[in-house]
Amino acid sequence: MTSKTTINTPSNQFSSVDAEEADVSIKEIANNWYSRDAYFFSKLLNDLPMQILCPTVMLPSLYYLTNQPLEFNRITMLWVIFLLGGLVGQCIGLLVGVCFGPKTRNFILGNTCIVAVLFSGYVITSSNLAWYLKPLCYLSFQWYMNQGSLLALYGYGRGSLKCDQVYCYLKKPSVILEEFDVQTERIEDCLWPLVTMVGVLYVLTYVAFVVRLRRMK
Template identity: 35%
Template sequence: MPSILLCPQDTAVFTREYLNGWYSLSAYYASKLTSDLPMLLICPTLFTTIIYIMTSQPDVFARFAMCWGVSLILAIVGHFMGLAFGSTFDLQMAILLVPGLSIPFMIFSGFFIRIHELSAIFRPLCDISFYRYTMEALMQAIYGYDRPDLECHVEFCYFKSPSKLLKELDMLGDLYGHDSGITN
């Protein structure tokens, strides 16, 4: 949301300074991204660290690094959406459009409705949902890669095996590389 709110103010200043010939468009965006970079790194790092520790995930740095990488990618995508909508539309329209367009992406992420249960008409919406790829990559980072059975303090625990949980969510196989954009 801050990206959306700051765009109209930045646009007015940039337009005046650009027309005066003080700097180019590429120099402006390079400086803008450089100034936004600390927050783009700090927020996902704090979020991932707190959530990873509070949910008692294994003390394996590779798993934490994969979760952090996915959180960082999601933060960058969110920042880009804010910049794109904030610079394209007026403030009120951008504030209405971003959450309104994010909701279908969340619904078709596979978290609320499993992808194989959807009608064939709606499956392409799952393919363009960046929340789907984020969720799949996080699930693979946390429960994939031959993670040992989970602790269970009751007699019967259906999801004690992480692979059973991933199978139930239709996330078997190595999806992390594909979902995080590392491999095809």
């Protein structure tokens, strides 16, 4: 549900591009009221404060309620992962919102969300997938978010977890990382793919926006 909201919400920003706003924007751009680039980047910057605010407000409560260690480096790594994941969701929503109409957009976004979650490593780990399905994990931004979040919480030499029971299978963080099939020991291996996805999707969104404007002139 969180993933679907993350992707679906920003797509509504460009939903009106197909109707009245597109016509008005094209006329204003043609009259040199403002440039095409100014319009596009203002759309992106308009949502940026909310993308920063959401993980900033949400993370402390989640971190406290799950009784995680109050270590600045872990909190920072999680915040960056959440921020990049939100930006990827925004990019996907904007791209689909530019390219398709309302009905088609909702269908595509819903299925995109399902695929991203299925191959996130949370529902089923990549080691249990068939060999021809494993590459799909590396295309899912949710997979990198899941891997990075687990690594930030339980990696980097974290001590044993508190447990009052006689036997605790998941007491050691290394066991948790192994159970969820975390395949790296460096947070950078999860951050760079997310950064790359954001850059590529922004470029694709800009190209799609330019093409859409030219077709509607």
